[in-house]
Amino acid sequence: MRMARYAITGSSGRIGRAIHRALLGDHDVVGLDRSPCSATSMIGDLCDEDLLKRAFEGCEAVYHTAALHAPHVDILPDEEFERINVEGTANVLRIASEQGVRRVVLTSTTALYGYASHDDGKATWITEKTTPQPRTIYHRTKLAAEALACDASSDALKIGVIRMSRCFPEAAPLMAVYRLHRGIDARDVAKAHLAAAQADFGRFGVFIISGQTPFNPGDCGALKSDAGAVLRERALDLAEAFDARHWTLPHSIDRIYVADKAQEVLGWKSEFGFAEVIDELDRGSSEVLPA
Numbered sequence: 204m205r206m207a208r209y210a211i212t213g214s215s216g217r218i219g220r221a222i223h224r225a226l227l228g229d230h231d232v233v234g235l236d237r238s239p240c241s242a243t244s245m246i247g248d249l250c251d252e253d254l255l256k257r258a259f260e261g262c263e264a265v266y267h268t269a270a271l272h273a274p275h276v277d278i279l280p281d282e283e284f285e286r287i288n289v290e291g292t293a294n295v296l297r298i299a300s301e302q303g304v305r306r307v308v309l310t311s312t313t314a315l316y317g318y319a320s321h322d323d324g325k326a327t328w329i330t331e332k333t334t335p336q337p338r339t340i341y342h343r344t345k346l347a348a349e350a351l352a353c354d355a356s357s358d359a360l361k362i363g364v365i366r367m368s369r370c371f372p373e374a375a376p377l378m379a380v381y382r383l384h385r386g387i388d389a390r391d392v393a394k395a396h397l398a399a400a401q402a403d404f405g406r407f408g409v410f411i412i413s414g415q416t417p418f419n420p421g422d423c424g425a426l427k428s429d430a431g432a433v434l435r436e437r438a439l440d441l442a443e444a445f446d447a448r449h450w451t452l453p454h455s456i457d458r459i460y461v462a463d464k465a466q467e468v469l470g471w472k473s474e475f476g477f478a479e480v481i482d483e484l485d486r487g488s489s490e491v492l493p494a
Contacts (some may be wrong), residue, residue, distance in 0.1 A: 209226055209264050209265070209400075212235050212258075218310055218370070219269070223242035249291030250291060263305060265304050265308070268310040271288055289344050289348055296352060306363070306399075308364075311365060311367070316329055324427065325427045326384075326456050327459070352407070361406055374494055375481065375494050381414070382475075384460065385459070386414055388473070388479065392412055395410065398470060414473045423459070427455055430453045430455050434453075
């Protein structure tokens, strides 16, 4: 029996590697990136159309994770963001369609909500219905890539967009709290991509992917002014873990990214919450930085 074939752009990156690992073994996986990596079998740029054609040939789905990110802002010119994040995405979508690919999953970011999370009076409850208010060229080009994906979607090429929340190594106390409202593990992000490649959501769907939150909209005022008290009520296990390590709970939380739609439509749920952050710290994992 022939194994299904999948392509990953940005396969040398954090999310690309996580998707590659989740697929490997049961599937034929082609990794494409400008940088060498064990997860990458084809080296090249998104604007190399011949390379994309070879990579996508015979693929069931393409996971498009390749992009410039926030750390590149003010280092690389805006034109390079446009070339990679917008023109590169247009190439991926067009060639995927030409090659008969049935599904594209585009990696996007909750960062594109930008100014929408700025409210002096309360934390912002952010869902897919919240209007993005991008602040930087990174945010704007990712939003533009999403618009291209929406326009390219059809009955023949269904496209899912994964707006993932914060997902990179940082100080353990910060990372642990973020898992409750604006953070996610790369393995959970990979599972969401795989789910979006299979789920029935019509031609086009956008999904926030973030850690499962214990909060509800009624907590937003108190989260802004006294987050520690809310955490002791809604996440006592975390508060006790902080006390045991002499860590300080945050005074204020400004946003909550809500992943309810992904749970309902994709059948996805985050697995690696704040307890995993603390376990990884204790194991000396490079995924978590010391307090």
